[in-house]
Amino acid sequence: MREVLAEAAFELFLERGYEQTTVDDIVARAGVGRRSFFRYFPSKEDAVFPDHERCLADMTQFLAAAEYAADPVAAVCDAARLVLRMYAADPEFSVQRYRLTREVPGLRTYELSVVRRYERTLAGYLHGRYAGRPDGVLRADVIAAAVVAAHNNALRSWLRSGGEGDAETAVDHALGLVLDVWGSATTTATTPTCDTAAATADDTSGGSAIGGGAQGDDDVVVLVTRRGTPMWRVVQRIEAALEPR
Amino acid sequence: MREVLAEAAFELFLERGYEQTTVDDIVARAGVGRRSFFRYFPSKEDAVFPDHERCLADMTQFLAAAEYAADPVAAVCDAARLVLRMYAADPEFSVQRYRLTREVPGLRTYELSVVRRYERTLAGYLHGRYAGRPDGVLRADVIAAAVVAAHNNALRSWLRSGGEGDAETAVDHALGLVLDVWGSATTTATTPTCDTAAATADDTSGGSAIGGGAQGDDDVVVLVTRRGTPMWRVVQRIEAALEPR
Structure with missing residues (x-):
């Protein structure tokens, strides 16, 4: 039901525009009642990004399991890759949504909030790993922000290109810059x-x-x-x- | 007039709560007409953060003048310090606003958008400085995010403490972590x-x-x-x- 609603919503956003589509239009297209929509999505914005909650939960679970990973920075990079994989699983939908998000200020704001939640999840893990270390919280915050920025740089390039090329390779390369600098063995980025x-x-x-x-x-x-x-x-x-x- | 409106708004937000205060309440307190409010502020949120637009303009101007600064990372760190100085100029107001922002989701979202604009301003400068360099845009995005995260780590600690201690020293220390890693002193390496x-x-x-x-x-x-x-x-x-x- 959740997917049916998200699909109906997205079809309508593309056909009529986001602002011109009401929740009533969505439930009519999906053939369900209005209350069904709000059982699955707190707002119209949420129907545009139906998978972030699950991805955030996956990320939290992944990081809980990575408690003793050798390199905490490598662990948060791996956690960030979960987001990429969610986008890469359906390139056409991801690219269309990216274009829609560029056009609708409310969706951009929503996206910022989601990005912030991913960043706080990564930072929270690093807080634990750096506990007791001088400047541990500062270091955690800075690394989490750097990981998110690197990931999003590659993700957005891929989305802007219309989903051309290998997104995973691009994200690996971008995260490599952060790993080279902040990973436990290194001091600066290298070109051997x-x-x-x-x-x-x-x-x-x-x-x-x-x-x-x-x-x-x-x-x-x-x-x-x-x-x-x-x-x-x-x-x-x-x-x-x-x-x- | 702008300041009178911002002060009236803030007084009311503290007295009655943000959600309970309408634009009509604000203009009544300030003794002006409703149209005056919207001449100065596009929305109620903007009245809570009356100085960010000016600070963003100052930052842009500062970076334009820093076009040939020796170390681009030091230049964006200096630009970020403009934000700190705006907060530190009125500690009491800044601390009260911080508390208000923690309580009102709409203000937190607004703040995220503002932070993002600062980050894009810093990244835009670095894009220019790293133009033609391999991974120049990636590096610019990552460094801008790291600078903002370091700055905000120190700023928020200071706000959480109720404005105790020397905010400038705390921000200098936090930015030092980014400068150590990304500043030209560490990236201009010796001959391999x-x-x-x-x-x-x-x-x-x-x-x-x-x-x-x-x-x-x-x-x-x-x-x-x-x-x-x-x-x-x-x-x-x-x-x-x-x-x-």
């Missing part, structure tokens, strides 16, 4: 130029290489990595190298 | 070198040793560790080595 010359492993794509000698606790493991490599990736590589072989 | 390929593995006590060459984005970090070293210690060492020196 020199090779990991002495690396004993043959991986040149990921930015780090690990070599190990004979097995045993006294073995020496040599990790060669660029300064810009995110900590989660370094840990991943070390863990792989240290696994019993 | 590959001369750290040989590990400086002289640490024999803790189980791991880290060597790094000149500071810069493309530095290679070499970690030598025994296979039995706990992961937390490896991460600790890497983090220490990667901290800005």
Whole structure:
């Protein structure tokens, strides 16, 4: 029923314009009573963004499960990707809604509120992870805002292009800028130029290489990595190298 | 006249509550006609935030004059300080308004829109400064969001405290976190070198040793560790080595 109402609403918004469509028009198109609409949506705006509540709940659940993730910044980046996936699941609808939102000030304001709620959800997780750390709350707020801005930069480029190209790759790239800067292993964004010359492993794509000698606790493991490599990736590589072989 | 109206409005909001105060109440208190109100303010919300339009204009003007500032990130931090100064110029009013805004959803939404306009103003300046640079728009958007988040973290702490302490110092400290990470002092890195390929593995006590060459984005970090070293210690060492020196 919820989907039927959201679809009817969106059809009418595109046909007649958002302001010209009333809730009565929507329920007439959907073939239900007026009270059904307000059982599912608190307002007309909510029918335009029917999936954000579920996505916010998914994000909260994801972050609760990521309590002990190695890199808290990587965890919030992964959480932000849930939003992208929601948009990418239905490109045509997402692009049409983006265009509608550009035209209707009330929808832009609504969208701002939703974006703020995502940001507060990410910041809340980081508050917990940085608890007791000097400037923990400040750092959490700044990183959450940076993650949201990077995600939305890529998402909006994709929406503006009409849904062309691979949105996930674009968002990964954008979040990479934040991870490079704020991820636990790094100080600034990088464009690697020199090779990991002495690396004993043959991986040149990921930015780090690990070599190990004979097995045993006294073995020496040599990790060669660029300064810009995110900590989660370094840990991943070390863990792989240290696994019993 | 504008100030008389804003003061009358605010008095009434505090006395009766925001929702319970009509524009008619405000003009009656100010002793003017209804049309005068709408000559100065498009809506009741605008009367709560009478100075943002001027502050946005000041910010735009400031950034236009900062076109050739050495460090674009320092320039947007300075621009953000204009907002703080507006709040700090009248602590009592700012604190009362903050409390009112927390209670009235419509005012919170209005505030989000204003914050977004500041952010777009800062981002617009950075777009120009980073034009032609790879990921220039992405970088601009992320830095503008980080500056706004840092500024607002400090501003809101100060407002929550009832306007106690030195707001300027708090904002300086918060913006310092962004400047440290994004300011040109940290992004103009030294020439990348590959001369750290040989590990400086002289640490024999803790189980791991880290060597790094000149500071810069493309530095290679070499970690030598025994296979039995706990992961937390490896991460600790890497983090220490990667901290800005």
